[in-house]
Amino acid sequence: MGTVSKALELLDLFTRSRPQIGLSELARLSDVNKATCFRLMGELQNHGLVEQVGAAREYRLGPAVLRLAALREAHVPMRDAAMPVLQELARVTGETAHVSVLSGGQLRSIAHAYSGDFGTKVIMDDVHVLPFHATSSGMAVLAHLDAATQAAELKKPLPARTSNTETDPARLAKRLKDIAARGYAESAGGYEAEVHSFAVPLFDSVGACSGGLAVASPRSRVTSEHTRVVLSGLARAGRELTELWGGSLPPAIDDKWRALA
Amino acid sequence: MGTVSKALELLDLFTRSRPQIGLSELARLSDVNKATCFRLMGELQNHGLVEQVGAAREYRLGPAVLRLAALREAHVPMRDAAMPVLQELARVTGETAHVSVLSGGQLRSIAHAYSGDFGTKVIMDDVHVLPFHATSSGMAVLAHLDAATQAAELKKPLPARTSNTETDPARLAKRLKDIAARGYAESAGGYEAEVHSFAVPLFDSVGACSGGLAVASPRSRVTSEHTRVVLSGLARAGRELTELWGGSLPPAIDDKWRALA
DNA sequence: CAGAGGTGGTTTATTATTCGAACCGACGGT
DNA sequence: ACCGTCGGTTCGAATAATAAACCACCTCTG
Incomplete structure (x- = not known):
């Protein structure tokens, strides 16, 4: 599977019932190595698709998704x-x-x-x-x-x-x-x-x-x-x-x- | 630059004034090789972030962005x-x-x-x-x-x-x-x-x-x-x-x- | 207080994945 | 027939991703 797919699968781990996920848990849930996970999340974060929040530095979906959705809806x-x-x-x-x-x-x-x-x-x-x-x-x-x-x-x-x-x-x-x-x-x-x-x-x-x-x-x-x-x-x-x-x-x-x- | 970043930069090429982009133009705009571009878009498409539409098979943002945005807004x-x-x-x-x-x-x-x-x-x-x-x-x-x-x-x-x-x-x-x-x-x-x-x-x-x-x-x-x-x-x-x-x-x-x- | 087990984050050599140039067939105008 | 463009494909070379071990830190628990 491609790297991009892996990153996108990480995105799909966020759900209504699990809106914030720490690095270790993310790696566990996705069966992706923690280091890999870290890098992928870093790239996603640089583009605003996710953001880190709180003392535990947990990840959650970022503001960029709003922009994309607004764009899609406009078109x-x-x-x-x-x-x-x-x-x-x-x-x-x-x-x-x-x-x-x-x-x-x-x-x-x-x-x-x-x-x-x-x-x-x-x-x-x-x-x-x-x-x-x-x-x-x-x-x-x-x-x-x-x-x-x-x-x-x-x-x-x-x-x-x-x-x-x-x-x-x-x-x-x-x-x-x-x-x-x-x-x-x-x-x-x-x-x-x-x-x-x-x-x-x-x-x-x-x-x-x-x-x-x-x-x-x-x-x-x-x-x-x-x-x-x-x-x-x-x-x-x-x-x-x-x-x-x-x-x-x-x-x-x-x-x-x-x-x- | 990482592969994921490249893919996400492709996403950022979609704007209000340019909501649909063909493969060749996408490659031109992003300075990414057409083959690479094709593969990246394919992965994005598999996750619903983009979709291809019409006879020209142009790409546009897909329905998955709506889900992500709704999730972010809910949280x-x-x-x-x-x-x-x-x-x-x-x-x-x-x-x-x-x-x-x-x-x-x-x-x-x-x-x-x-x-x-x-x-x-x-x-x-x-x-x-x-x-x-x-x-x-x-x-x-x-x-x-x-x-x-x-x-x-x-x-x-x-x-x-x-x-x-x-x-x-x-x-x-x-x-x-x-x-x-x-x-x-x-x-x-x-x-x-x-x-x-x-x-x-x-x-x-x-x-x-x-x-x-x-x-x-x-x-x-x-x-x-x-x-x-x-x-x-x-x-x-x-x-x-x-x-x-x-x-x-x-x-x-x-x-x-x-x-x- | 010591240590076990958790966290997020970093480093490493190895390796598998991604890359880009060239190529293909199809289409649309000259 | 030619030309330029389109979306899509191929393949060897090279880059970028990988996994495991490691760090520093924290919080429990015996």
Whole structure:
């Protein structure tokens, strides 16, 4: 693996639940030698991506990330545009909603919104790369990608995240066909055992699938009425978001989503 | 220079005015070999920091920067807290306001706000590292740092950005003493020839200087009345922001700022 | 108080990784 | 057909990253 990748993996160790990390722990978590770690962090620090703070000289993300994000938003205002739609979707469903985009062959979560309705909710804080085979967003997106990418993805290993994860390529292929026919995907505990989620694909200006929009609930709250509300919310929000991002719904999807509303 | 630094410098080439860059141009701008550039961008892309888009396969900042920024804000909500204060400061002065923080020995701009009052305004979009000797923020901060850091900074080269930049260490040292005595700094075209700016230092919880707050105007609008408004605005906003960030004003500064209001 | 085990940071020779020049095929205008 | 550019690739040479040992310091604990 390249040096840069190692440095970036160090960055990915920072999460909501672990926002500051000392040098030794960083080395331990990343399986990178402490000296190497030290140098890499030094370089990251010189560019403001991380900073050291406090007497323990622990590292945390630095101010430069704000600049980069502001720049990205100024040029591709996806997140800002998505936020209100996402919050409304969380509100009407009473569940956690999140949106992800396809980038470099990976599906990345870029924003999420929680509902205040229940004491229990699905926490998305520290998820960033969504596996195609184990999440509803992933399957929704994969099902609407071209056959070649789909086949390529099916050839990769399909690690089981839970006992409900679909790990058989043939069965997964069948499920994808099904999803494409319906216009939405469902995952019953394939990512986290207790999490049930539904997702719809999102499309760019040339009608190619570019991301996914999902609602995730604790399994216990899933009923047929709940599912109806979630699906109709997803269809509406999916249509709105696709439009906001300057995309266009393929007519086939448009029809299927009309039926959900 | 380390490989990681090279990669991060590539990231810094993306600006508001140049948000998408092709491989060849990237190599040209960065003085990095095209092959190297390609590999580095590939690694950045694998982590979502950049993505390729369109038929020309141009690069732009990717969705992962959003995640990092959201993480930083969740843990250190500086920018979000600063934004309203900054906007109010821009409003009352009618000029561009910006705030910067000290990180890893550099002063980095983390947010700015424009006023709608005038047709001409100072544009801060693509500034991110502020030189200590050539900006009012830089001098305000440096003047309130400990003597050792100050001396170290004075020993470094002081490149002239304009004909008005202070490049003589001795004269700069004298100016810094002056600034510390007044509690604010002034830069008359030291960074951009036509830009006149005032700045105040900001302080952390132990009373150490941790950043700067500045108002920048076109030179032509500077009058004594204008200066009075700007300084009183800076004093008020500086006090507010220091408090918001959980810092405490040194009593000496507090006195001086009272006189400005 | 001594020492064990933790911290952040530094140094070393060894080695694996990165580098850059040249090259490739594709595209778009002369 | 030529030219210039594009994104991307190759390969030997050379640079830069590596891991382990070491330091100074701190805080527990026996």
